[in-house]
Amino acid sequence: MKIFVCIKQVPDTETKIKISPDQTGIDTAGIKWVMNPYDEYAVEEANKLRDANPGSQVWVLSAGPKARVVESLRTALAMGADEAIVINGEGLDNFSTAKALAEVIKAEGGMKIIFTGKLAIDDNASSVSQMMAEFLNVPHTTVVSKFAFNGENVTVERDVEGGAKEVVQMMTPAVVGANKGLNMPRYASLPGIMKAKKKVIKEIEFSSLNIPASDIKVKYSGMTLPADKPAVKMLSGDSSAQAAELVKLLRDEAKVL
């Protein structure tokens, strides 16, 4: 069985963000790129599923500028994925990315289950995996913290608002969006890293996929940094005085009560 995992490369959460001179994006110089943290759970769950189903294979896919995106694909290979494909393209939005991923998965054929992260921490959008499911015409559940496959159907537990959970059953093929809590992602082993370095990553040009330019639906511009906060007001006195002062400030000055 073919198990696909779609991953995205994002700036490390520690990275300080600077704006590019033309203010349409960020200054990518000096940015440390990592695999989107939620995608690690997706890779891990795919590996576990492969290990439990002999003869299966894990394929990782990513779309973006090839030169850097391959790094995250190598990380996935080092974690144990079998094959990797990069869709080389610049300036793709969520819609065109989803379409490209769906096209490549269709072309590779035989997919049973596709894992993604529940969202990417750079744009916090949570849209590519749903759109991809729609283009593939398959069911999709995201924010998944428990996964089971019985050879035919998938049963997942999905975290919803207010701490509630839903148990969802899907016919396969199906797309599963991984949340934290699904598993503990394995570290890449040294032999895994060595093996990943030697792997050939299949390259597909976005331009070869016959996706029209009109499939780019949104563009970001006017990138700005958040405004500086006024300096903090430190409260003094003993704890009782501080507590009384704070409540007064919140009510009379900040007016949030």
Place this chain on the structure above:
Amino acid sequence: MGKVLVFAEQTNGKLKRSSMELLQAAAKSGNTVVAVTFGSHAGDVTAAIGHNGASEVHVVKDASLDSYNPESYTANMVAIVNKVQPSIILSSASSTGKDLFPRVAARLNTGVASDCTQLTISGDNVTAVKPMYSGKAFATVNFENSPIKIVLMRANQMPVDAADTSKTANVVEHANAATDLKTLIKEIVKGASEKLDLTEANIIVSGGRGLKEAANFKVLNDLADVLGATVGATRAVVDAGWVGHGMQVGQTGKTVAPSLYIAVGISGAIQHLAGMGSSKVIVAINNDANAPIFQKATYGIVGDALEIVPKLTEEFKKALHH
């Protein structure tokens, strides 16, 4: 002027505040406002939808839509959108909104801007601003090749005025458009708390390592009860198993934007600051005066959280009950 379609969400027959924000913003734009709501409680909110600015509300009262199913919601939403022909769709970036509208957008061959914090509607045009990298930057979203512009807004970003009870909406009922589902919701396990989700909460009381042990979250719960707040936590505390991941605020947890965020025993890792930095007023309580959280805070108290928080709870009780 065109039509703005608003996805009106409700909890047990009560219209959500986030939906009121969207209805009122749409009404202020001068466009015709049309709302959509689903489920057996749909009839309970049509009056409130009218009071908040919609002139027409489309309902599918089928009980199978009481809980969210991506396939049935997509089928019904697309059917109604095709009838209404709006130029703009607004939804809250709630867990339902974020799951549903990318599917709707894919089916309608149009663009969606998710997790936005600013909305400007001018005639048929929309510009939205969304935080990137968990609020470390802000981007303007421009739609291209999008016959319908779909914007998903974070809760608590826009004001809500008093409802105008003289206004009413014309109700249009539809039959359930969904058939042959491949997705089945088998069971819904209720959450531990009836409180608002962190992403919608107006006040959040959040705890970190400085609370020393899991049992000490009780002081936060007590404070939250008095304030009607939702309790959050840092990644360190979640990873230590003190509380569940649903409570995590930060770049790998929930991004929040309440009016008031009280950070208790939180030193302020960059990922946490990114997740809560757009809160309007931030209070930090920490025993380390050099903790980075104080650089983001509006008000700061250096001291022992376990001593200060119970005193705060008492003070709030007094202040809020007079």
